[in-house]
Amino acid sequence: MAATIGDVARAAGVSRSTVSYVLSGKRPISDETRIRIQAAIEELGFTPNAGARALATAQTNVLGLYLQFQEDEFAPAMLQYVLPVSAAAREHGYDLLMVTDRDLEGAVRRTTSSAMVDGxxxxxxTDDDPRLAPLRHATQPAVLIGYARNGEGFDSFDLDFGEAARMAVDHLAGLGHRDVALITPPCHVYDRGGSYAWRFRDAAVERAARHGIRVIAYDGDSRHPGIEAVLDQAFDASPGITALIVHNDATIAALPAYLNARGMSAPRDVSVVGLFSQEFGQAFSLPFTSIETSPDRLGRQAVTQLIRRIVDPLGAGEPRPRFIEPVLVDRESTGPLTA
Structure with missing residues (x-):
């Protein structure tokens, strides 16, 4: 089997993009690194074909990141995905073009047809993402951070939200809880087609039914005083609840202050399980048991696969969805139900 650019990169201990730079002369590479790569090329007998050379010389070494900052969303939640994408791109030698145009399909056509980006x-x-139609006609590969029902033919990376919900419910069931409030993402997330919201909610409700647990779901908010109003509703309408599952970044960030204002604490008065990343929890000093959402892992894996598909399309394999297994981090905010 003929050696690939990936084989050369592994033998030289560098990234595939660095090998590409040496082959194309696109960017300056240190003499030491260049010598190592040339030695690996000779040892492996690697010969880039004409198509690969043409691709290398046509590269912009820029990745497009397409997103929208919605006014009704909690901005820190989005940033925890942007930062690892940016860091991973930089580590691979790529710059990042952030595209936030509200004309979603037009932005994709404009940036891909003009060859502004390599990927x-x-x-x-979203569940039926309108950006995927123009991307099917683009020459550049694409990767999704999130799951789309119409995402066939694209690489995608997402947390297994269904399993995350089952894990949270199982944890509370094992502690004897039978009356649980679930704070979900805001209703506008459902309206815009954020499938992660109903994947988590529906799996939680289904799992709870198997355990004989009553789960009442409340559409959360992303702004004050709506955050507090929803929590008030959950506690006042269902005074028997003994546990909270919070799948809402703005709510979990505000929860320590809210519980303190009500004279409550976890797990003394209510057990709490959240869904957030370790970095998010540190930023807001959250003391709650959580299901790790792994934005850093998702972002880095997505960028790595995208660059693999740019540099070595055949070696990148068939595009497919990949779901990261959730992990429960116990911070002792849950306790056994006492009579």
Missing amino acids: VVLLDV
């Missing part, structure tokens, strides 16, 4: 990363993925 595309999609955030804010």
Whole structure:
């Protein structure tokens, strides 16, 4: 089997994009690194074909990141996905073009048809994402961070939200809880087609039914005082609840102050399980048991696969969805139900 650019990169201990730079002369590479790559090329007998050379010389070494900052969303939640994408692109030698145009399909056509980018990363993925239609006609590969029902033919990376919900419910069931409030993402997330919201909610309700647990779902908010109003509704309408599952970044960030204002604490008065990343929890000093959402892992894996598809399309394999397995991090905000 003929050696690939990936084989050369592994033998030289560098990224595929660095090998591409040496082959194309697109960017300056240190003499030490160049010598290592040339030695690996000779040892492996690697010969880039004409198509690969043409691709290398045509590269812009820019990735497009397509997203929208919605006024009704919690901005820190989005940033925890943007930062690892940016860092991973930089580590691979790529710059990042952030595209936030509200004309979603037009932005995709404009940036791909003019060859402004070598590949595309999609955030804010919806169940029936309109950006995928023009991307099917683009020459550049694309990767989704999130799951789309119409995403066949594209690489995608997402948390297994259904399993995350089952894990949270199982954890509370094991502690004896039978009356649980679920704070979901805001209703506008459902309206815009954010499938992660109903994948988590529906799986939580289904799993709870198997355990004989009553789960009442409340559409959360992303702004004050709506955040507090929803929590008030959950506690006042269902005074028997003993546990909260919070799938809402703005709500979980505000929850310590809210519980303190009500004279409550976890797990003394209510057990709490959230869904957030370790970095998010540190930023807001959250003491709650959580299901890790892994935005850093998702972003880095997505960028790595996209660059693999840019540099070595055949070696990148068939495009497919990949779901990261959730992990429960116990921070002792849940406790056994006491009589």
